[in-house]
Amino acid sequence: MWKNRNVWILLCGELIAGIGLWTGIIGNLEFLQQHVPSDFLKSLILFTGLLAGVIVAPLAGRIIDSNSKKKVMIYASFGRMISVLFMFLAIEFGSVWWMVCFMISIQLSAAFYFPALQALVPMVVKENDLLQMNGAHMNMTTIARIIGTALAGVMLVFMSLYSLYLASFVAYGFLLFSTYLLSVEEDDKMVNMPKKDKKAASFKEVLPVLKGLPIAMTALILTMIPMLFLGGFNLMVIAISELQQDPTIKGLIYTVEGCFFMLGAYLVKRVADKINPITLMFVITGVVAVIHLSLYFAEIKWLALTSFGFFGLAIGFFFPITATIFQTKVPKEFHGRFFSFRSMLDRVMFQVVLLATGLFLDTIGFQYMVLVFGTISLIIVGYFAFKHWKPNTTIQEPLPHEQKASSV
Structure with missing residues (x-):
């Protein structure tokens, strides 16, 4: 896999673009802090972009499935560059409305780019390398987040807000160029289908x-x-x-969680070669549920850090495994629509959980909230684990690298 030119193009492009993305996110927060005094209005502005991404997801899925994934990624990368121009106008005129335009356009581009990327990965690497590729890609996004946020913090101290968005603009330009360099043999069946059939490809x-x-x-x-x-x-x-009455714990939690996430994404291929990934998926989600419950004792510093460390390790395993399942089990002609559907669900779920967390923190408090969320998680895991291990179940199917191992 590491001799594959396309793999390095995708990973390097993700690293540079991710740094640009996170410098832009820090810039967004700084701009909002300067021009929007209300926290509620800040959340509404951020929500506007996410809502636009949800609305366009069905269209994005159909377009990705009926066109070249590479071309969709190129146009989406170009759209990202255009969106940054709106922030230059927002800074110049001190206008929140221009920032709203930026939030909408950047999320519209993301709604096309990320599902197309997920659909393209199985065309870049062999099936038995998908788990390793997904883990490496997620590690790259984590490294980009760490570098991007640190760089943005330094730039805000010594440079203007323009510099953050200029860095984002250059990073997205690099992503556009690197995407253009990809050499991928795509399925001509969907790409070259008649326009009438393209329109008939339903998101439903x-x-x-x-x-x-x-x-x-x-x-x-x-x-x-x-x-x-x-x-x-x-x-x-x-x-x-x-x-804990300790402001320094915030930085420690983010650091511990990020480091263990990268460790999990690095080890996932080795562990999944020895343990059935489907079984591993259930174990991981059960661990996450227990971790949620353990935060009832979050006033103990070392226990809080341990819980977030195990959570980072768990999701470092979980997301590459689920991404590989989706890429190998869902038919390729549905990848664009499926990954757009998944992106839409993730955005909606994220917002619902965010609102529920705020509500519970204001009403029942942190410790009872984690008990509620942890219990819900345990019930979900228990129900689907029972269905999975029932006699005559059809859930358990081997992943590509398991099939290869069994044939040997």
């Missing part, structure tokens, strides 16, 4: 396909469990900081 066809794929459906539902944790992650970190 994803649901019947999922019903016939128990593994994919189970993995999709189990994704809710880490999302119950991730959706309120930032609010939980703030609550723990207040609980």
